[in-house]
Amino acid sequence: xxxxxxxxxxxxxxxxxxxxxxxxxxxxxxxxxxxxxxxxxxxxxxxxxxxxxxxxxxxxxxxxxxxxxxxxxxxxxxxxxxxxxxxxxxxxxxxxxxxxxxxxxxxxxxxxxxxxxxxxxxxxxxxxxxxxxxxxxxxxxxxxxxxxxxxxxxxxxxxxxxxxxxxxxxxxxxxxxxxxxxxxxxxxxxxxxxxxxxxxxxxxxxxxxxxxxxxxxxxxxxxxx
Numbered sequence: 001x002x003x004x005x006x007x008x009x010x011x012x013x014x015x016x017x018x019x020x021x022x023x024x025x026x027x028x029x030x031x032x033x034x035x036x037x038x039x040x041x042x043x044x045x046x047x048x049x050x051x052x053x054x055x056x057x058x059x060x061x062x063x064x065x066x067x068x069x070x071x072x073x074x075x076x077x078x079x080x081x082x083x084x085x086x087x088x089x090x091x092x093x094x095x096x097x098x099x100x101x102x103x104x105x106x107x108x109x110x111x112x113x114x115x116x117x118x119x120x121x122x123x124x125x126x127x128x129x130x131x132x133x134x135x136x137x138x139x140x141x142x143x144x145x146x147x148x149x150x151x152x153x154x155x156x157x158x159x160x161x162x163x164x165x166x167x168x169x170x171x172x173x174x175x176x177x178x179x180x181x182x183x184x185x186x187x188x189x190x191x192x193x194x195x196x197x198x199x200x201x202x203x204x205x206x207x208x209x210x211x212x213x214x215x216x217x218x219x220x221x222x223x224x225x
Contacts, residue, residue: 003052008187009178009195017044021176021198025214035090035221038146041176041198042094049142049172049196050076050098077101078138080168084109084145084157085129087218091146091176099142105132107157117150117208121181125156135165141172146217148175148197149210151185158190172196176217179203179210 002014023029024037054073061070079102083092086108096102107130111123118124135141143161148154154173161171171193173186178197181204186195201210209216219225 002048003196006200007180008183009197009200011200012045012048012196012198014044014048017041017048017198020044021214024176025212027215029220031220031223038090038176038217038221039094039097042091042144043097044094045174045196045198046095046098049174053170053172053194054140075138075140075169078136078140078169079103080105080133080135080139080141082107082132082141082143082157082161084143084153087146087216087221088144090221091144091174095142095144095174102142103133103139105161106130107132107160109153109157111150111152111208117206121204121208122150122185123152123208125152127156127160130160132161135161135168137166137169139168140170141168142174143172143193144174146176147210147213148173148178148182148186148195149204150179150208151182151189154182154186155189158186158193162190167192170194177201177210177213 004011020037020041056071057074059070059072061068079099081102082105108128173193173195175197177199203211205211
């Protein structure tokens with residue numbers, strides 16, 4: 001299984017995930033290739049969640065020649081994917097390749113860069129728009145954001161996801177690149193969430209950006225500054 005426990009998080013170690021992330025990190029990777037890389041990485045992560053965290057069940061199957069026993073993944077119709085706009089959009093597109101029947105929600109959330117990072121290492125978060133499906137106790141919820149830096153945005157998003165909803169059967173926070181500080185904060189504030197990431201980077205710089213990171217995923221995917 002290509003998911004390994006690493007402190008507060010679980011690391012997706014699939015070789016193709018690491019290869020794809022390396023290409024995303026490269027400053028020479030231009031917009032189209034970057035966006036397609038995020039889609040590809042989302043698909044790989046989705047398959048790893050299915051393989052490493054979801055149960056299967058045996059079913060009876062009638063083939064053209066005989067009756068036999070097959071195996072199917074349980075719960076594929078009870079998946080909710082939350083897209084943290086905007087950087088997660090291509091990432092979620094890939095996840096939907098693995099979970100085509102998933103219910104989808106969107107939360108437009110971002111940190112107030114002008115306010116700056118506080119002494120506690122967090123940013124004030126502005127949430128402009130929220131549209132979530134009903135979440136049940138039988139659901140597997142995946143909250144996707146390519147970058148988990150200070151954890152400020154993710155904690156604010158999780159507050160909205162869990163408010164007025166029953167706690168889902170499984171709750172995953174999925175990122176491509178994470179900083180240790182952000183993982184620690186989310187783990188403390190949302191202990192019910194399983195944190196999944198493809199890489200745990202070295203640190204945050206003084207502006208709260210992940211180092212070495214991959215730059216601003218939204219700007220690189222959508223060619224904005």
